[in-house]
Amino acid sequence: MKTTACIRQKYTPDQPLPFPNAATRHQLFGKLLDLALIAVCGMGMAAAVLLLLVIA
Numbered sequence: 001m002k003t004t005a006c007i008r009q010k011y012t013p014d015q016p017l018p019f020p021n022a023a024t025r026h027q028l029f030g031k032l033l034d035l036a037l038i039a040v041c042g043m044g045m046a047a048a049v050l051l052l053l054v055i056a
């Protein structure tokens with residue numbers, strides 16, 4: 001009689017997310033990068049307005 005051993009992998013590459021519609025680390029990093037870009041653009045606009053106020 002032959003027996004077949006079923007080996008279960010301990011690591012699965014596509015692990016389920018802990019919550020439905022939860023963001024992945026890649027998506028969170030993208031959101032953080034967007035926030036940093038918005039902050040830098042805001043500071044640049046504020047610097048431009050202050051420069052115009054000083055010149056005029």
